[in-house]
Amino acid sequence: MTAIHTSTSATENRLREEIAEIGRSFRNLGMAPGTSGNISAKLEDGWLMTPTNASLGALDPAEISKLDWDGNLLAGKPPTKESFLHRAFYEQRPDTGGIIHLHATHSAAVSCLNGLDEHSCLPPITPYFVMRVGRLPLVPYYRPGDAALGDAVRDYAADHAAVLLANHGPVVAGKTLEAARNAIEELEETAKLYLLLRQHDVRTLNEKEIDELRDAFGAQW
Template sequence: MSTAIHTKPEEARQREQIVEFGRSLFERGLTAGSSGNLSVRLDNGWLLTPTNASLGRLDPARLSKLDWDGRLIGGEAPSKEAFLHRAMYQQRSGAGAIVHLHSTHSAAVSCMCGLNHADCIPPLTPYFVMKIGRLPLVPYHRPGDPALAGAIGTLARKHSAVLLANHGPVVSGSTLEAAVYAAEELEETAKLFLLLRDVPTRPLDAQQIDELKSAFGLDI
C-alpha cells in the first residue's frame, strides 16, 4: 500500500525524470516486462522504481522512497534489488543515479564463457572508455541474494559500472541522464562485441586510452 508524501520541487523533478527515462528505455526495447530498475539520490534519501513495475508505466507519486538504512519512507514497496543500488551508492559518493537493466546484448555478454572477469568487454570505441571505462564481471548470484551487495560494493569502489553474470548491467552516473546514457553506450558496445566475435578486432591500446584519460579528465 502506498504512503502519501509531500515532495520538494527538486524531488518532484527527479520523480518526473525517472518516469520519462523509464518510458524511453522501455519503448526502445532496453527493458522488458517489469525488469530493470532506476534510482536517484536525494538530499534526504533516495528514490527507486517499485517492485514488479514496468519502466514504461511508472507513476511519479508511487515511486519508492527509502532512507540510507534501506527503510521505506513512502511510495510503493521497492524493487527486491534495492540493496544492489544501495551498495553502489555507499561506495560511490559522486553517484547521483543508478540504472540497472536486463538489456539484451549486455545480458547476452554476461552469459558468455571465457570473459576477462576484470574487464569483460574490450575498449572497442573511445565512447565506451569515456562513459564506462573498465567493466568487471560480478560472479553469478540468484536474484535478490543479499550477498550480491558485497560483491558489487567491492568492485564499485573503482568502477562506475559492473556486469552481473547471467543477469545484466548496473551503471552509475552523476545524474540520471548520465547514468542512462552510459547504460545505452554499454548496450551498444555489447552489441558490437557480439557482432565482432569471429572477426579480428583492433581495440584501443594503452596509449590511446591514456590520451582519452588526459583529454577528458577520466578516472578509470
C-alpha cells in the same frame, strides 16, 4: 501498501518525472522487457527507487519509492527487491547521483558468455565506451534477490562506475541520472558491437590512445 508522504521538494518531483521518462525511453528502445530493470536517484534526505514488479515503461511518478539511508520506505510503493544493488554504489561512490540496472538484450547476452575477462568484460572497442563506462568487471553469479550480491557489488563499486552481473545484466552509476542513462546506453551499444565482431579480428584502442582519453576526458580505464 503505499507509504504516505505529504511534502515533496521541487527537486524530488523533477527526479520522479525524470525516472518515469527514462523508464519509458528504455521500454521504447527494447532495453527493459516486462518488469525487468530498475532506476534510482539520490536526494538530500534519501533516495528514489523504482517499485517492485513495475514496468519501466509505465511508471507513475507518485508511486516511485522513496527510501531513507536505513532502507525505510518513506513514500510510494515498496521498492524493487534489487534495491541493495543501488545502495552498494551509493555507499561506495558518494558523488553518485543516479543508478540504472537493466536486462538489456546485448549486455545480458555478454553476461552469459564463458571466458570473459573478469577485469573488463568488454574490450576498449570505441573511445565512447572508455569515456562513459570504463572498465566493466564481472560480478559472479548470485540468484536474483540474494542480498549477498549487494556485498559482492560493494567490493567493486569504489573503483568502478559499472559492473556486469553474471547471467543477469549491467548496473551503472553516474554523477547524475542523465549521465547513468547515457553510460548504460553506450554499454548496451558496445555489447552489441562486441557480439557482432566476435568472429572478426578486432582493432581495440591501444594504451596510448586510452591515455589520451584519460588526459582529455578523465576516462576511468
